[in-house]
Amino acid sequence: MRLANKVALITGSTGKVGRATARLFAKEGAAVVIATEDEDAGNALALEINVAGGKALFVKLDVTNQQQWDEAIRQVKDQFGGLHILVNSAESHQLSMITQTDLKTWNRIFDVNLTGTLMAIQTCAPLMKESGGGSIVNLGSVAGISGSYSSAYSSTKWGLEGLSRSAAYMLADWSIRCNVLQAGSIANETPEDNANTATEPPVQEAILLRRQARPEEIANAVLFLASEDSSYITGNDLVVDGGWSSAAPYLLSERQNRLLEILQEKVSAK
Amino acid sequence: MRLANKVALVTGAYGGMGRASARLFAKEGACVVLAGRKLERGNALAKEINESGGKALFVQLDVTDPKQWEAALEQVKEKFGALHILMNIVGTNAPGILPGIELADWNKMFETNVTSILVGIQTCAPLMKASGGGSIINIGSVAGITGNFSTAYSSSKWALEGLSRSAAYVLADYGIRVNMIQPGFIETDMTAQIASNPIFKLISKGTFNNTVLLRRVGKAGEIASTALFLASDESSYVTGTDIVVDGGWVTSAPYLINERRNHMLTLLKRKGAVEKFLNRFKKG
Numbered sequence: 001m002r003l004a005n006k007v008a009l010i011t012g013s014t015g016k017v018g019r020a021t022a023r024l025f026a027k028e029g030a031a032v033v034i035a036t037e038d039e040d041a042g043n044a045l046a047l048e049i050n051v052a053g054g055k056a057l058f059v060k061l062d063v064t065n066q067q068q069w070d071e072a073i074r075q076v077k078d079q080f081g082g083l084h085i086l087v088n089s090a091e092s093h094q095l096s097m098i099t100q101t102d103l104k105t106w107n108r109i110f111d112v113n114l115t116g117t118l119m120a121i122q123t124c125a126p127l128m129k130e131s132g133g134g135s136i137v138n139l140g141s142v143a144g145i146s147g148s149y150s151s152a153y154s155s156t157k158w159g160l161e162g163l164s165r166s167a168a169y170m171l172a173d174w175s176i177r178c179n180v181l182q183a184g185s186i187a188n189e190t191p192e193d194n195a196n197t198a199t200e201p202p203v204q205e206a207i208l209l210r211r212q213a214r215p216e217e218i219a220n221a222v223l224f225l226a227s228e229d230s231s232y233i234t235g236n237d238l239v240v241d242g243g244w245s246s247a248a249p250y251l252l253s254e255r256q257n258r259l260l261e262i263l264q265e266k267v268s269a270k
Numbered sequence: 271m272r273l274a275n276k277v278a279l280v281t282g283a284y285g286g287m288g289r290a291s292a293r294l295f296a297k298e299g300a301c302v303v304l305a306g307r308k309l310e311r312g313n314a315l316a317k318e319i320n321e322s323g324g325k326a327l328f329v330q331l332d333v334t335d336p337k338q339w340e341a342a343l344e345q346v347k348e349k350f351g352a353l354h355i356l357m358n359i360v361g362t363n364a365p366g367i368l369p370g371i372e373l374a375d376w377n378k379m380f381e382t383n384v385t386s387i388l389v390g391i392q393t394c395a396p397l398m399k400a401s402g403g404g405s406i407i408n409i410g411s412v413a414g415i416t417g418n419f420s421t422a423y424s425s426s427k428w429a430l431e432g433l434s435r436s437a438a439y440v441l442a443d444y445g446i447r448v449n450m451i452q453p454g455f456i457e458t459d460m461t462a463q464i465a466s467n468p469i470f471k472l473i474s475k476g477t478f479n480n481t482v483l484l485r486r487v488g489k490a491g492e493i494a495s496t497a498l499f500l501a502s503d504e505s506s507y508v509t510g511t512d513i514v515v516d517g518g519w520v521t522s523a524p525y526l527i528n529e530r531r532n533h534m535l536t537l538l539k540r541k542g543a544v545e546k547f548l549n550r551f552k553k554g
Contacts (some may be wrong), residue, residue, distance in 0.1 A: 036365045169522045172483035177518075184507070208442035208509055211456045217507040224504065229495035232488040235521035239511040243447075246510030259310070 001029030002227045007080040007131070009033040009072075011063050011120060012090030014041040016186055017139055020215035021087055021222045026054030028223065031080050035061040035072055036090070063090045063116030069123040072235065082131035086124045087225045088117045089139040095150035108151045113156035121167050125176060132176025137225045138164050140180040140237065142245050157182075161237070168235030177234035179225050184241025187212040207250045208243025271299030272502045277350045277401070279303040280341075281362035281390065283335050284311040285408065286458025290490035291357060291497045296324030298498060301350050305331040305342055333360050333386035339393040343409050346397070353397045354404035354520070355501045358387045361409065366422025376422050383426035384433060391437055395446060403445020407500045408434050409493070410452045410512065412520050431512070438510035447509035456488040481526045483518025533544025 008025050012018040013034040026032050026049045034049075036042040042058040049056035057079050059072040076083055092112040094103055117138055128134045143150060144157025161180055168178040182209065195267055204210055221240045223232055239245060276297045280289045286352035286532065292349050294320045296302045304326055306312045312328035319326035327349050328341040346353055362382045366375050387408055398404045413420065431450060438448035449547025455478060479485050496515050 005502075122547075129548070142279035165521050168483055168518050172485070172516060172518060195334050207440060208325055209447075209507065210442070213507040220504040220506075221499075221508065224315065224499045225498075229499060230492075230515075231495075231516050232456075232517045233496070233513065235518035236514045236516075238508070240505075240507050240516065242509070243438050243442055243510035244505045250439065 001027075002223065003028040003085070004028035006030045006084040006134075006226075007033070007076065007082050007224065008085035008087065009035055009076060009083060009124060010087040010089060011061065011116070014038050014045060015089055015091075016189060016215040017183065017218045017222070018087070018089040018218035019045060019189075021089065022049065022056065024216070024219045024223055025085075025226070026052070027201060029229075030085065031055040031057070033072075033076050033080075033083075034058045034061075037062050044231075052065070052204045063088075063120060064111045066119055066123075066165075069119050073123050074125060077127060083124055083127045084131050084134035086128065086134070086136045087139070087222055087226065088120050088137070090116060091139065091156075093150070093153055096150050098151040101152055108158055109152040110159075113153070114159045117160060117163060121163075121171075121178075125167075125171055125174065128176050129171075129174040134177075135226045136164075136167065136171075136176060136178040137162070137222050137229070138178070138180045139222075140164075142182055142184050142239070142241050144180070145182055145243055146239075146248070165235045167186040172234060177225075177230070179230075179233060179235070180237045181218065181225060181238060182222055182237050182239040182241065182245075183213065183218050184244045185212045185241075186218060187214055189215060206244060206248060207241070208247055208251070210243065213240065213242060271297075271339065272498060272504070273298040273300035273355070276300045276345065276354040276356065276404075277303065277352050277502070278355035278501060279305060279346060279353060279394065280357045280359060281305045281331065281386075282409075283328075283357075284308065285356065285359060286490040287456065287493045288336060288359045289315060290494035291359070292326065293319065293324075294491070294494040294498055295355070295501065296322075296326060298502075300323040300348050300355065300501075301327070301348050303342075303350070303353075304328045305333070307332050308375070327455040332382050332437055333358075333390060336389050336393070339389055343393050352401035354392055354393045354401055355407070356390060356398065356404070357407045357409075357497055357501070359409045360386065361411075361426075363420065363423050365420055367419060368421045371422055379422040379426050380429070383423070384429045385429065388433060391434050391441075391448075393434075395441055395444065397439075398446050404447075405501050406434075406437065406441075406446060406448040407497050407503070408448070408450045410434075410450045412452050412454050412514065414450075415452055415472075415514065416520055416523075434512075435510045440511065447500075447505070449505075449508060449510070450512040451493060451500070452480065452512050452514045453493050454488055454514070455520040456490060456493055456515075457491055482516070483517065483522055483526070486517065488515060488517055507539050 008030045046056040046058040143154040148154040164180045200244045278300045316326040316328040331342045343427040411427045418424035
């Protein structure tokens, strides 16, 4: 088991990525702290993991509330005695186009996506140091390496890159690594959820792999960054986007299909 | 086992990164094809892996020769019938520094570091497609994401990035993913040679360590564990990108002039800032 004897705190752990990550971490032997505002979903996930033979603890947490952070870390210390892995997957992806974003929305998105992550790192790093070091994984987005239509979201994810690299700098001597996982478009767990994300433009055809990620595929990459397999990786990103950002300028779907048709004709002519 | 039923071909297989990766792939259940020019070294590694319960085959290969690639692939077909993973480690770091680069040296560098990988991909991709797809891993260098003093080497590694991403584009529909690992300073046979190079004395290891966030050089096993991630289905949604395995060398380089960093940390300690930070959440 790749996370035996490790304790991992996951924010946003009832979101798509958080949930898949919590399940995978527990399977790999970690004690998992499910940190989320959603009490029902958080307790249900903790119960599910515990029943399946894993170790999980639910803590109620609004990532923008320092008091709740202090309380959460106290519970982690009481229950598990240490902390090695912090996964920041809590985020607001509220649509915020520059033409219609009011400051209240802008600030709220920054609070959750950026300031919440700063609080997480500041609160957890001392306990991680005490526990012999570890790994911080921040969930970024392709919107944080490109210009996206959602201005506040894109800005926070670019900001997250700076925060992560600066944290990697400051925490290196405490043996804490810090990296960003830049995720592409992630499929929902159930078809019903798709109804809620109807605003997302169709991206499938612009992705090299021609499909969205399954949450488990993002979780696998989080596991890599959290585990000792990545022991020489810090202050960096891991892009998990199915080749979306890399080839985007050349992936207008008609053009790609036409190109491949021409190629295939040429190859079969040979 | 994370590579059960997979066949992997590794070029430069008996170098530091190659040995570590081949051993790890075999341990995780893959049949490993070790490719390289040196018969004795290759056979010794194959023997070692086979005797420790793994499956390995050495094929003699000069990567710059397309005919030898085809012969190697025939052997792979014959012995294992399939290919899923191609890891291109082979490369040269012969110094080629402006303004005195001989064109012959420049061309040789590109032949070994870029063209050979094109030939490798072109030779292996059809069998990988027929095997149901797979993963190609190219070993670059942080010289391929920065401006490095060794002009020819740096240029060749930047070019390899283009080759990898373009291959990711074209091979996606074959179910083949293509990615790069950009290693920082890793202890290998090649870097041992660099350490004796007069240019590299300037960044001799003692001074070097303080310019890396993790304050140490990397181990070949740390490249191998990253390659394992990229080779396995755990990275099934990762293609057309790189993983920088440099201990935080490049990212903070502008702020890691050795004395300045130490000075800053001393200042923080003197002000008690670190203790204040550590104690902040201990009260109550």
